[in-house]
Amino acid sequence: MEKELVINGYRKSFGKSLLYTLPVFLITFVFMSGGRPDFSDPARLVALLVTFAGMNLLYFLMHYTGRTDRYRAILFIIFALSLSFTLISNIVQMRNSMSFSQSDIVECRIPFCHLVIPMMIIPAAFTKSIIFPGSIIGGFADISSMVILWLFATIALGRGFCSWGCFYGGWDDGFSRIRKKPLLKKISDSWKWMPFALLLMVMLTAAMTLVPTYCDWICPFKAVTEFEQVTDTESAIKAGIFISLFGGLVVALPVVTRKRTQCSFLCPLGAINTLSNKITPFTVKIDNEKCTKCYKCTTVCPLFALSREDVNGGRVSVFCSKCGKCVDVCPNNAIHFGIKGVPAGSFRNFSRNLFLFVSFIFISIFSAGSIINTIQSLLNFIIS
Numbered sequence: 001m002e003k004e005l006v007i008n009g010y011r012k013s014f015g016k017s018l019l020y021t022l023p024v025f026l027i028t029f030v031f032m033s034g035g036r037p038d039f040s041d042p043a044r045l046v047a048l049l050v051t052f053a054g055m056n057l058l059y060f061l062m063h064y065t066g067r068t069d070r071y072r073a074i075l076f077i078i079f080a081l082s083l084s085f086t087l088i089s090n091i092v093q094m095r096n097s098m099s100f101s102q103s104d105i106v107e108c109r110i111p112f113c114h115l116v117i118p119m120m121i122i123p124a125a126f127t128k129s130i131i132f133p134g135s136i137i138g139g140f141a142d143i144s145s146m147v148i149l150w151l152f153a154t155i156a157l158g159r160g161f162c163s164w165g166c167f168y169g170g171w172d173d174g175f176s177r178i179r180k181k182p183l184l185k186k187i188s189d190s191w192k193w194m195p196f197a198l199l200l201m202v203m204l205t206a207a208m209t210l211v212p213t214y215c216d217w218i219c220p221f222k223a224v225t226e227f228e229q230v231t232d233t234e235s236a237i238k239a240g241i242f243i244s245l246f247g248g249l250v251v252a253l254p255v256v257t258r259k260r261t262q263c264s265f266l267c268p269l270g271a272i273n274t275l276s277n278k279i280t281p282f283t284v285k286i287d288n289e290k291c292t293k294c295y296k297c298t299t300v301c302p303l304f305a306l307s308r309e310d311v312n313g314g315r316v317s318v319f320c321s322k323c324g325k326c327v328d329v330c331p332n333n334a335i336h337f338g339i340k341g342v343p344a345g346s347f348r349n350f351s352r353n354l355f356l357f358v359s360f361i362f363i364s365i366f367s368a369g370s371i372i373n374t375i376q377s378l379l380n381f382i383i384s
């Protein structure tokens with residue numbers, strides 16, 4: 001008889017896990033290869049096959065082992081690293097430098113980034129103009145496809161976007177996993193409200209100045225993508241801010257706290273995604289009948305989304321990014337992916353399977369291109 005694993009309350013056989021992987025296998029094959037792989041470039045073909053096989057293996061393992069966060073994090077971190085690698089290589093190829101000049105802005109040679117979306121809303125409504133320089137349709141990272149993808153992902157996953165779709169989240173997620181135990185345990189969770197204040201501030205300042213102020217002055221990920229040429233005191237101050245915020249919130253604090261501090265404290269898009277958790281069909285539920293109040297889940301939550309009060313109240317807060325870390329560690333299988341309106345403890349397998357399918361399709365669509373490009377560049381480098 002076929003061996004079955006029982007982890008986190010999920011009873012999965014090898015055959016069943018393969019069956020669950022089949023739809024993702026077919027969908028990823030179609031969108032990665034367009035249905036017809038290109039055999040003319042061997043490095044590209046190998047990169048495509050490695051990405052395709054790796055992604056499907058991770059999805060299979062999520063089903064077979066019952067663990068979510070462990071395999072999600074591998075893909076999410078590779079996604080962030082490869083996105084930065086691809087972006088920097090493209091930018092350097094285009095203009096021989098990681099920095100951009102005023103003429104690059106005027107000539108729309110700046111790839112669009114989803115973090116600018118909150119700042120576009122008011123100027124777009126009142127002036128009918130997009131305040132970020134870039135091509136609306138076509139070209140390198142065009143605006144319309146990015147906005148549409150973000151919108152669909154946000155409606156489907158809510159703040160799940162921050163753990164399954166964001167280009168940058170893998171950076172602080174990765175650094176938060178370096179130490180086994182946190183050096184700094186006490187960190188006030190009231191800071192998690194900061195993105196709402198920041199969101200208001202950047203939306204208003206962007207509306208008044210018609211400049212995406214967060215991108216211009218605050219974004220830590222400029223340090224691993226592109227930044228304005230340092231030509232005067234103002235641009236030097238900006239570069240100093242980007243590098244300090246990256247070092248502090250993306251590297252140092254996540255390492256010592258094991259929390260995703262950039263995503264929790266400084267991302268204005270994270271605030272919008274948090275609000276969108278109110279409309280998404282998926283959620284994380286606590287089954288009070290099984291919960292023994294051991295609070296293991298509260299200590300591992302990387303986004304300050306699960307306090308002891310939340311557990312005592314039998315709910316996960318609106319800050320949840322559906323990463324699945326708490327689900328993976330609960331010793332009593334009391335916490336699980338669920339669907340709103342369905343009581344905790346019911347339809348656990350169905351809810352998890354549906355959530356994993358939807359969220360995995362999003363992360364593979366977002367990440368496939370940059371992972372394939374990165375592997376292809378590395379192969380070309382090795383054989384040249």
Ligand code: SF4
Nearest residue numbers: 291292294295297330
């Ligand atoms: S880890 Fe599980 S049993 Fe422990 S408090 Fe969290 S939900 Fe309850």
Ligand code: SF4
Nearest residue numbers: 301320321323324326
């Ligand atoms: S509550 Fe659980 S699923 Fe939500 S962010 Fe925290 S660890 Fe991740």
